[in-house]
Amino acid sequence: MRQTILRAAARVFRRRGFAATGMRDIAAEADLSPGNLYYYFGSKDELLFFCQDHSLDRMLATCHAVGRAGAGAAERLALVIRAHVACMLDELDGAAAHTEVEALPPRLRERIVAKRDRYEAAVRRIVAEGVRMRTFAPCDPTLVTRAVLGALNWTARWYRPDGAQPPAAVADAFATYLVRGLCA
């Protein structure tokens, strides 16, 4: 039930944006009465929080998995990028994740920001290692990592499921472009 509601909320958040969607919209999307949402969740903010938390967990998991695969930095980064795009465009709740952090009240935002920082650090570690190994050109890993994540997060803004490009095509293009920018 909680899952059903979260899916519905994520769908509407993505479609109309967090600020523009009302509890009544979410209720309608989940075939529920407005009041009933509060039996499962405490507030609208909490709903957004769990959407973000869930997709961050997913992204962190792929980082963890990729870390064990003993490949080079370039391959590992490409894998993370592909997974990030997939999470952003296939999974519906991914889009609301990084996009609307500012909307959360301080208490909840803290926790999301902390988790997001852990994800960013994981990606940065891959970049830094590539630089150290000389497979990547010398650069500031922090800035480059943010450029990469920016390009990825921004996909939620322009991608339309009914467009010509399937998510995999976007993932491929982004992986090759964003990795090549690092290669020495």
Next chain:
Amino acid sequence: MRQTILRAAARVFRRRGFAATGMRDIAAEADLSPGNLYYYFGSKDELLFFCQDHSLDRMLATCHAVGRAGAGAAERLALVIRAHVACMLDELDGAAAHTEVEALPPRLRERIVAKRDRYEAAVRRIVAEGVRMRTFAPCDPTLVTRAVLGALNWTARWYRPDGAQPPAAVADAFATYLVRGLCA
């Protein structure tokens, strides 16, 4: 006067986000009474609209200027990237531009989206020409352009003026990284 108000609005939008800031906040920032804002602007939406419109004009202008400089695609793209970062981090109103398009009512949004599309097309033209000239690796110019713009627009989310990095450092790092990803 209108300029003063717009600056103030842009500052607060950037600090707290569009949805979170009230007319009373903007009025306070501009040392004005809440009601007085409506003597110069019709609504809160209109305020956001003019912020976005102004910074888009600025970005389009640099595209135009760069177009006349008869340099190669790589140099032209680097110039546009640098200008975009500057507009994003130096000029306060730039941040609100691409970041909160969804917040606008349909009528105003249409016009902003149209202008933003023109900007995107201008950047894409540079990329496409580079590909045609073989100075850039073969790729889908549309997707790569969106990756570039995503990385740039995202800067508004994480950059803090009191941080260690001056805007120019960010501009340099982004220009080299994002252009190198295209070079064959």
Next chain:
DNA sequence: CGCAGGTTTGAACCATGGTTCGAAAGTCGA
């Protein structure tokens, strides 16, 4: 059947915040 617990409802409550408005204050040429 009947009762207890969990679940669902939808109408009503109420704070927030964009907006309006009538009046007061400044400006300036005559």
Next chain:
DNA sequence: TCGACTTTCGAACCATGGTTCAAACCTGCG
């Protein structure tokens, strides 16, 4: 100084939308 006009004020208005609540509804067990 006067009067017309522009500008400013801030208290009140009011729609929106998140939230609450008491009653109804189910479900399963004794």
